[in-house]
Amino acid sequence: MTTTNQMGSRETDFTFRGHKRLRLVVAGFALGFAVLVGKLGWLTLVEGRQVSRTAQFDAKVRIPRPDITDRHGNVLATDIPVSSLYADPAKMIDVDEAVELLTGALPELNAQQLRRKLDQRKRRFVWIKREVSPGQRELIHNMGIPGVGFRSETRRIYPMGKLASHVLGSVDVDSHGIAGLEKFLDDQGALYTASLAETERAASMPAQTSIDVRVQHAVTDELRKSIAKFSAKAAAGVVLRSDTGEVLSLVSLPDYSPNNPKDALKNENVNRVTAGVFELGSIIKAVTFAMAIDAGTATLKSRYDARYPLVIGRARINDFHAKRRILSVPEIFMFSSNIGTGKMALDVGQEGHQAFLRKMGFFDRLTTELPEAAKPLLPKKWGKLVTVTASFGHGFAVQPLQGATVAAALLNGGKLIPPTLLRRDAETAEALAQQVIKPSTSADMRYLFKLNVDDGTAGKAGVPGYRVGGKTGTAEKVVNGRYSKNHRLNSFVGAFPMDDPKFVILIMLDEPKPLPETHGYATSGWNAVPTAGNVIARIAPLLGVMPKFDEISSGKLKKYKTRVLKERRKADTQANLAGAGQ
Amino acid sequence: MLRLFNVILVAGVLVAGFALYTLEHQTRSVEREIVRVDENIESEYEFIGLLNAEWSMLTRPQRLEQLARNHLDQGPLLPDQQVGLDGLAARLPAAPAHEPDRTPASDDPMADLLRMMQ
Numbered sequence: 001m002t003t004t005n006q007m008g009s010r011e012t013d014f015t016f017r018g019h020k021r022l023r024l025v026v027a028g029f030a031l032g033f034a035v036l037v038g039k040l041g042w043l044t045l046v047e048g049r050q051v052s053r054t055a056q057f058d059a060k061v062r063i064p065r066p067d068i069t070d071r072h073g074n075v076l077a078t079d080i081p082v083s084s085l086y087a088d089p090a091k092m093i094d095v096d097e098a099v100e101l102l103t104g105a106l107p108e109l110n111a112q113q114l115r116r117k118l119d120q121r122k123r124r125f126v127w128i129k130r131e132v133s134p135g136q137r138e139l140i141h142n143m144g145i146p147g148v149g150f151r152s153e154t155r156r157i158y159p160m161g162k163l164a165s166h167v168l169g170s171v172d173v174d175s176h177g178i179a180g181l182e183k184f185l186d187d188q189g190a191l192y193t194a195s196l197a198e199t200e201r202a203a204s205m206p207a208q209t210s211i212d213v214r215v216q217h218a219v220t221d222e223l224r225k226s227i228a229k230f231s232a233k234a235a236a237g238v239v240l241r242s243d244t245g246e247v248l249s250l251v252s253l254p255d256y257s258p259n260n261p262k263d264a265l266k267n268e269n270v271n272r273v274t275a276g277v278f279e280l281g282s283i284i285k286a287v288t289f290a291m292a293i294d295a296g297t298a299t300l301k302s303r304y305d306a307r308y309p310l311v312i313g314r315a316r317i318n319d320f321h322a323k324r325r326i327l328s329v330p331e332i333f334m335f336s337s338n339i340g341t342g343k344m345a346l347d348v349g350q351e352g353h354q355a356f357l358r359k360m361g362f363f364d365r366l367t368t369e370l371p372e373a374a375k376p377l378l379p380k381k382w383g384k385l386v387t388v389t390a391s392f393g394h395g396f397a398v399q400p401l402q403g404a405t406v407a408a409a410l411l412n413g414g415k416l417i418p419p420t421l422l423r424r425d426a427e428t429a430e431a432l433a434q435q436v437i438k439p440s441t442s443a444d445m446r447y448l449f450k451l452n453v454d455d456g457t458a459g460k461a462g463v464p465g466y467r468v469g470g471k472t473g474t475a476e477k478v479v480n481g482r483y484s485k486n487h488r489l490n491s492f493v494g495a496f497p498m499d500d501p502k503f504v505i506l507i508m509l510d511e512p513k514p515l516p517e518t519h520g521y522a523t524s525g526w527n528a529v530p531t532a533g534n535v536i537a538r539i540a541p542l543l544g545v546m547p548k549f550d551e552i553s554s555g556k557l558k559k560y561k562t563r564v565l566k567e568r569r570k571a572d573t574q575a576n577l578a579g580a581g582q
Numbered sequence: 583m584l585r586l587f588n589v590i591l592v593a594g595v596l597v598a599g600f601a602l603y604t605l606e607h608q609t610r611s612v613e614r615e616i617v618r619v620d621e622n623i624e625s626e627y628e629f630i631g632l633l634n635a636e637w638s639m640l641t642r643p644q645r646l647e648q649l650a651r652n653h654l655d656q657g658p659l660l661p662d663q664q665v666g667l668d669g670l671a672a673r674l675p676a677a678p679a680h681e682p683d684r685t686p687a688s689d690d691p692m693a694d695l696l697r698m699m700q
Contacts, residue, residue: 216643221647538658
């Protein structure tokens with residue numbers, strides 16, 4: 001009874017009266033739980049969101065290779081997911097069986113090599129085949145061979161094939177850039193690449209180039225036709241926006257497919273526009289003219305005596321189209337007189353000439369995003385004779401892109417803007433621009449360029465309505481240490497529309513041969529210039545240049561249309577014949 | 583009193599435990615759902631990338647040129663085939679003669695047209 005009583009009294013004793021120690025414990029626990037509850041509430045209600053978000057993040061350390069697009073967003077290079085087959089020889093149970101099954105699924109594998117690979121029992125990882133197709137992957141997966149597995153990788157593909165291959169470059173099997181813009185994205189351009197990347201794939205930006213695929217194709221196609229027609233060894237072409245320095249098209253033939261990266265490093269596939277230096281010949285005369293007019297030693301009305309060869313020491317400078325009379329400055333330009341140009345350079349003087357060439361950037365290596373950039377080849381000693389020969393482009397060789405850049409500066413109002421292969425806006429270009437000649441000199445240069453197409457050696461580049469201007473160049477190549485009369489490097493640099501030259505074009509043909517229809521001539525006016533004309537006729541409408549006709553160009557239009565339509569019919573007939581033959 | 587209190591506490595523990603378990607279960611399934619959706623999104627992006635690459639391959643200028651040559655009767659634009667807005671007026675065909683006095687043949691212009699075609 002007493003016990004029940006006692007128990008009853010204990011049960012009813014709810015106030016812990018007299019149980020000091022117990023009270024202390026209860027209070028301690030209550031405090032502890034209160035702290036826990038408080039902390040829990042704080043974490044779930046106040047900081048809750050942040051905690052849950054950090055938990056979702058995946059550790060993506062590697063910056064994904066961005067897509068490369070043209071200026072209008074057409075994809076030029078992208079990554080596609082592929083699976084690669086590997087083996088862990090240490091885990092392999094029956095090598096013979098594995099070899100048999102694998103060669104059955106992948107007939108292209110060499111059984112002996114595979115056996116040798118899988119017999120290396122100490123190794124934990126060997127590649128069996130990179131880039132297995134989804135069907136083969138499924139097949140091998142279902143075989144359930146122990147010690148064999150797949151890794152998902154990405155493969156770089158270039159959907160447009162050979163188009164713009166020299167701009168894009170290529171990557172090796174581990175997706176490291178080995179040439180062109182791909183190399184730039186990994187090396188110098190790593191910051192730019194990182195700026196494009198986002199943790200969420202959808203937000204990642206592509207690397208947008210300045211190239212326009214339509215222009216690029218038109219230039220490639222016309223150059224390819226010209227190589228075939230004139231049996232030339234190689235060809236190159238550049239189309240540049242003169243106001244921003246953006247390269248709309250950069251073509252070098254022969255080219256390669258970036259999908260086949262081994263070809264990128266072959267010697268004949270070198271990027272002639274930036275990785276090679278060439279004597280641009282008479283194109284450089286335009287620079288001399290700009291220098292003389294800018295320095296004030298000559299005006300468009302000046303006259304120079306071109307009756308006799310220019311004699312300096314033991315050297316005699318002669319003209320190709322010798323006129324043997326006194327020539328005005330526009331005539332010197334149109335007839336491409338070496339004597340006249342040499343005299344104009346001598347009037348400016350050696351120091352002035354060198355300083356001007358340096359200002360135009362001819363003494364420095366031109367750097368763009370492309371890692372393939374050649375240094376200019378310059379004369380070692382600069383004397384009076386060198387001044388004269390350099391005035392018409394002999395004895396110093398530069399990247400063709402450099403020639404186009406300087407031509408843009410001569411025509412766009414005198415602003416030298418470094419060229420780029422990435423998209424650039426007008427403000428950035430303005431900030432980079434350097435005023436190298438006076439706007440009035442540039443206006444004179446435009447007049448000379450236009451005149452040379454309307455009435456001079458570059459007539460065949462003219463497309464009626466598009467107001468083309470240009471300068472030809474026929475450089476003799478150095479063969480065995482001497483200038484050869486039969487190996488030429490022909491070029492044309494021009495711009496359109498000449499009232500506000502937005503687009504500069506440079507065309508280069510390496511060793512074109514004379515044809516019956518060119519009357520046995522192989523100078524630039526007969527091959528590089530008409531090629532440029534064909535290119536301009538194709539790209540001007542694409543670039544939004546509206547044709548304008550005056551009396552002279554309307555007169556030329558009819559003749560031009562007859563010729564073009566005749567050529568088209570001829571090409572169609574040939575295509576039909578080829579089609580019927582197949 | 584104390585017994586009642588204990589019963590309430592035990593019940594509370596059971597309810598809290600059950601609630602916690604359900605919540606965790608829900609969280610797990612939501613997590614699985616998130617992973618699944620993420621994977622789907624990722625594979626959709628891969629698919630979009632593939633389609634973009636294919637689109638780019640199919641629209642490469644060289645192929646389009648070939649297709650145009652084989653299937654169209656048109657050639658590249660000649661300089662005089664481009665006309666600006668200001669030059670448009672000169673190229674308009676002559677306006678049809680306006681004859682307000684002529685009475686229509688019938689109330690049904692479609693019928694007229696059909697009759698004319700016959």
